Each structure stands twice: as C-alpha cells, then as structure tokens.
Amino acid sequence: MAKQLGCWLNGEPCQYIAVGDRGLSYGDGLFETMKVVNQQPSLWHLHKTRLANGLARLDISCNLADIECWIFEACQQHPAELGVAKLIVTRGGGGRGYSPLGSGPATVLIELYPYPDYPAANCSAGIHLFPCTTRLAHQPLLAGIKHLNRLEQVLARQEWQTAEYGEGLVLDQSGHVVEATMSNVFLVCDNQLITPDLSLCGVEGTCRAFIIEQAEKRGMPVEVLNVTLAMLFTATEVFVCNSVLGIWPVRAYQAHCWPEQKCWPIGHMTQYWQQTLIEVLG
Amino acid sequence: MAKQLGCWLNGEPCQYIAVGDRGLSYGDGLFETMKVVNQQPSLWHLHKTRLANGLARLDISCNLADIECWIFEACQQHPAELGVAKLIVTRGGGGRGYSPLGSGPATVLIELYPYPDYPAANCSAGIHLFPCTTRLAHQPLLAGIKHLNRLEQVLARQEWQTAEYGEGLVLDQSGHVVEATMSNVFLVCDNQLITPDLSLCGVEGTCRAFIIEQAEKRGMPVEVLNVTLAMLFTATEVFVCNSVLGIWPVRAYQAHCWPEQKCWPIGHMTQYWQQTLIEVLG
Numbered sequence: 001m002a003k004q005l006g007c008w009l010n011g012e013p014c015q016y017i018a019v020g021d022r023g024l025s026y027g028d029g030l031f032e033t034m035k036v037v038n039q040q041p042s043l044w045h046l047h048k049t050r051l052a053n054g055l056a057r058l059d060i061s062c063n064l065a066d067i068e069c070w071i072f073e074a075c076q077q078h079p080a081e082l083g084v085a086k087l088i089v090t091r092g093g094g095g096r097g098y099s100p101l102g103s104g105p106a107t108v109l110i111e112l113y114p115y116p117d118y119p120a121a122n123c124s125a126g127i128h129l130f131p132c133t134t135r136l137a138h139q140p141l142l143a144g145i146k147h148l149n150r151l152e153q154v155l156a157r158q159e160w161q162t163a164e165y166g167e168g169l170v171l172d173q174s175g176h177v178v179e180a181t182m183s184n185v186f187l188v189c190d191n192q193l194i195t196p197d198l199s200l201c202g203v204e205g206t207c208r209a210f211i212i213e214q215a216e217k218r219g220m221p222v223e224v225l226n227v228t229l230a231m232l233f234t235a236t237e238v239f240v241c242n243s244v245l246g247i248w249p250v251r252a253y254q255a256h257c258w259p260e261q262k263c264w265p266i267g268h269m270t271q272y273w274q275q276t277l278i279e280v281l282g
Numbered sequence: 283m284a285k286q287l288g289c290w291l292n293g294e295p296c297q298y299i300a301v302g303d304r305g306l307s308y309g310d311g312l313f314e315t316m317k318v319v320n321q322q323p324s325l326w327h328l329h330k331t332r333l334a335n336g337l338a339r340l341d342i343s344c345n346l347a348d349i350e351c352w353i354f355e356a357c358q359q360h361p362a363e364l365g366v367a368k369l370i371v372t373r374g375g376g377g378r379g380y381s382p383l384g385s386g387p388a389t390v391l392i393e394l395y396p397y398p399d400y401p402a403a404n405c406s407a408g409i410h411l412f413p414c415t416t417r418l419a420h421q422p423l424l425a426g427i428k429h430l431n432r433l434e435q436v437l438a439r440q441e442w443q444t445a446e447y448g449e450g451l452v453l454d455q456s457g458h459v460v461e462a463t464m465s466n467v468f469l470v471c472d473n474q475l476i477t478p479d480l481s482l483c484g485v486e487g488t489c490r491a492f493i494i495e496q497a498e499k500r501g502m503p504v505e506v507l508n509v510t511l512a513m514l515f516t517a518t519e520v521f522v523c524n525s526v527l528g529i530w531p532v533r534a535y536q537a538h539c540w541p542e543q544k545c546w547p548i549g550h551m552t553q554y555w556q557q558t559l560i561e562v563l564g
Binding site for chain 2 (some may be wrong): 004007009015016017019020021022023024025027028031058059087088090096097098099100101111116132134137138139141142147148149150151152153154155156157158160161181182201228243
C-alpha cells in the first residue's frame with residue numbers, strides 16, 4: 001500500500017494529524033482495512049461491527065453514522081475498480097498522560113490506496129508459511145479487536161524478507177496457532193472447518209467473521225477452538241484469509257515436520273470458500 | 283500535560299505529522315518523557331540508554347547524535363525553570379503493511395510541556411494506590427522498553443477517576459506486582475530495597491534505573507525479583523517513582539488486607555531516596 005490516493009480527517013481532505021493525538025502517543029485507537037470494489041467498501045457491516053466492539057472495549061465515543069457516511073463518500077472517490085480504504089479512529093487529543101479524562105473528540109482518518117500487487121499465484125497456487133518465532137501475548141482485554149498497538153505484528157512480519165513466504169504463522173505464548181501476521185487461519189480436519197479461538201490474542205478478521213457467519217447459515221458451522229501444531233500437521237487443508245486478499249491456500253509450513261513430506265493440496269473446502277468470497281468481495 | 287509549549291519535527295518547528303507515519307498506524311516507535319530543570323533534560327544519559335535499547339529491539343535506525351542535539355536545543359527553549367520534554371521516535375512512513383521493509387527515515391518529535399500540577403502532598407504525605415484489575419500481558423520481546431503500544435496503561439488508568447488515588451498498582455497475568463500505571467514500584471522488606479523484575483512486562487523507568495545504579499554504587503544493591511502481593515503486604519515501606527514526579531511514598535493499598543489495618547509509614551529508605559533524587563533531579 002505504498003502510494004496513498006487520498007485522505008480525509010473528520011470528513012475534510014487532510015494529510016496530517018496533530019502531534020498530540022493519542023493515536024500516536026499511545027496507539028489509543030482502532031483501524032479497519034477494507035477492500036473497495038466499484039467504489040463501495042466490501043463487508044462494511046462486518047467492519048462496522050468490529051469497529052463498534054473495539055470502540056466499546058476502549059470506551060471511545062464517536063458518531064458511527066458520521067463515520068459510515070464518510071467511508072461511503074471516500075470510497076466513491078476511489079479512482080480504480082479495485083482498491084483499499086483504511087479507516088483509523090483514535091480517541092483524539094488531550095487527556096492527562098494515560099488518563100483519557102478530558103480527551104477527544106475522536107479523530108477519524110480515512111485513506112485510499114491502490115489494491116496491493118500480491119502475486120496472483122498466492123491465490124491460485126497457494127503460499128508457504130514462514131514459521132515466526134514472535135509469540136503473541138495473552139491479553140483478553142485487547143484480543144479480537146483491531147487496535148493500533150501492532151508491534152507484535154511488526155516484529156513477526158520483520159522476521160522474513162524473501163518472497164518465498166506469502167505469510168508467516170504466529171503462535172501464542174502457549175504455543176497454540178493463532179493467526180498469520182495479517183490474516184486469519186483456517187484448517188480442515190476430518191472434513192470439519194476449524195479456526196483458532198481468539199479470546200486471548202489475535203484479531204477477529206472480517207473475512208473470518210464472514211466465513212463463520214456464512215458457514216453457520218449453510219448448516220456446516222465452523223469449530224472455533226485452541227489449535228495445536230499437531231492439529232495443523234494432521235489437517236488435510238489449510239488456508240489464510242483477510243478481507244483484502246481473500247483466501248490464499250497454504251501449501252507448506254516447516255515441511256520437514258510433514259507427514260510423508262507432502263505439501264497440502266488445494267482442497268475442496270478451500271476452493272468452496274474461495275469461490276464464495278469471490279462472489280461477495282469481487 | 284495539557285498545554286503544549288513547543289514542538290519540533292526532526293529539528294524543525296512543526297505541529298503535525300503525516301497520517302501515514304507508522305507511529306500512528308502501528309505504534310511502531312518509542313518515547314521518553316523527561317523532567318526539564320533550568321533548560322536541561324534530567325537523567326538524559328539514562329533516557330538515551332533506554333531509547334537506544336528500544337531502537338535496537340525494534341530495529342529502528344536513526345541518528346542518536348542528532349536526537350541528543352535536538353533535545354538539548356529544545357530544552358533550552360523551555361520558558362520555565364521546571365518543565366517536561368517528550369521525545370517520540372517512530373520508524374517513519376512507508377513499509378508495506380506491517381513489514382518495515384522500505385520504511386523510514388525515522389520521525390523524531392520533541393514536545394515541551396509545563397511541569398504537571400501534581401498535588402504537593404503526593405510527595406510529602408504520600409498516596410493511596412488504586413487496585414487496577416487490568417493485568418499486563420507477558421511479552422518479553424517488548425518488556426522494559428518504552429514503546430508506543432500503551433493501551434494496557436490507558437485501560438489501567440481508565441479504571442479510576444477520583445483524586446483519592448495518586449496512582450494505580452498493576453499486576454501481570456500471573457498476579458505478580460509489576461509497576462504502577464506511569465511509575466515503577468519499590469518496596470522495603472527486612473531493610474532490603476526490592477523492585478519487580480520487568481523481563482516479561484512493564485517499563486524500565488529511568489528513575490528506577492537511577493536508583494538501581496546509585497544503590498549499587500553505594501554498596502546497598504537493589505534486589506530485582508518477582509514480587510507477590512504477599513510480599514507487598516509485609517513490606518515496611520513502599521514507594522513509586524518516575525523521572526518527572528520523583529518519588530511518592532505509598533501509604534495504602536486495599537487497606538482491608540493490611541496487617542492490623544495500618545497505613546505504611548514514610549520510612550527512612552523512602553526519605554533517603556527522595557532526598558537523593560531531589561539532589562539530582564532538582
């Protein structure tokens with residue numbers, strides 16, 4: 001997301017924020033990264049739900065109706081058929097040290113970006129996962145929401161630079177599989193779709209929420225549970241997903257541990273959800 | 283720290299930063315808050331050491347000599363005898379998502395503030411500690427350094443609003459005593475000065491570092507270890523400290539748990555270090 005295509009602060013065009021904003025001082029805020037298709041934000045209802053959860057969790061007040069209006073107006077300005085919109089909501093300026101008392105009003109930033117130039121093969125042929133050594137800390141008060149404290153993800157993503165790996169798998173302090181650095185993980189064991197429980201750490205992605213919601217509706221509910229590496233190694237399919245990239249099949253992770261040294265296939269379940277997402281996200 | 287008295291971005295007067303700065307996007311940076319006495323930053327060598335540790339830990343490149351020069355220049359501009367300078371160093375703009383590859387140069391912000399109007403009684407008569415229920419997560423990769431991911435502190439500080447409590451005590455996920463929301467904790471047990479080990483969470487304050495350094499030099503080394511609530515309750519003195527406020531004696535914490543319901547006295551050790559700090563910090 002190198003070149004920014006436009007930016008609005010509280011609905012007005014703007015490229016800068018005040019140095020005293022608590023988003024900068026403490027990461028005191030939240031963000032959403034959306035796929036923009038034909039000038040509309042995809043899966044907006046799920047982004048809005050997660051944002052609302054985050055605002056409630058951090059006790060940040062703002063007008064969600066204004067934000068919704070600004071997002072749709074901004075996406076209308078996107079110059080391409082496919083793109084990305086990034087929304088940041090911070091507690092605003094002020095307060096006294098860490099105390100939010102007297103802070104605000106909230107800062108609402110919306111930025112437009114071109115659609116990222118991910119290799120097309122990530123979708124069609126799948127990816128290899130880098131084994132990140134950075135472990136996510138257990139913090140139930142912040143788990144699930146997409147807040148601005150993202151140093152763990154920066155550290156994990158910093159661990160590899162080669163194009164060989166499309167994503168990196170991140171475990172928690174207990175060694176459970178949580179997510180990839182910018183996407184959620186699903187696996188198929190005995191024809192059952194499984195995704196890690198995120199009540200102690202990790203981000204509840206909107207694409208993950210979409211799959212959970214749709215799978216429920218279609219009578220094949222996803223199991224949300226603690227996922228061990230042993231479960232991953234016995235899975236018959238693995239994929240990662242987020243609302244911008246869609247679904248990338250995972251072909252390999254630490255191949256030396258594999259049963260019979262085989263790569264994962266791009267199985268039926270992965271293809272089914274890839275297709276379903278394309279229908280919805282474009 | 284309500285009214286800002288001046289701000290510089292990379293040495294130039296400035297009140298704004300670019301919306302794409304990774305300090306805002308991910309809290310990808312560090313900060314230092316210094317007491318300014320007679321236009322000089324107090325304990326600069328300790329702030330500089332912690333900043334250098336943090337930069338190395340996050341692998342952020344910048345010119346520390348420039349920063350040092352800008353800090354001393356900025357402090358020269360402080361209009362009062364006593365004040366505060368806040369330094370923020372972020373990884374700068376750019377990178378691709380969480381990956382820092384191609385980001386930078388670093389952003390260096392320096393802000394001047396008036397000295398906070400803490401009640402004088404906090405120093406002379408001591409404070410009551412609020413029992414925060416927010417627990418710090420164990421993250422050894424980020425423990426000790428003063429990074430910009432401070433939501434845990436915001437959540438903890440949000441737990442009380444009354445002036446009755448001068449600070450709040452924060453435990454970790456294991457129930458150990460770690461620190462207060464904006465200061466470090468020391469206790470005296472059997473005439474031995476003790477402070478919590480911060481290798482899993484917490485911030486290694488410069489005032490804490492100063493006391494550890496000076497105590498070592500004076501032949502009465504501080505014990506750094508896991509501190510339980512039971513130890514706290516049997517301590518004969520307790521105090522909190524940071525480089526701006528100095529030392530505040532702690533008089534009470536959950537008094538109902540107290541042996542004989544007595545408040546802690548302001549003991550000899552607390553007074554000794556208060557005096558020593560006043561000599562150094564002013």
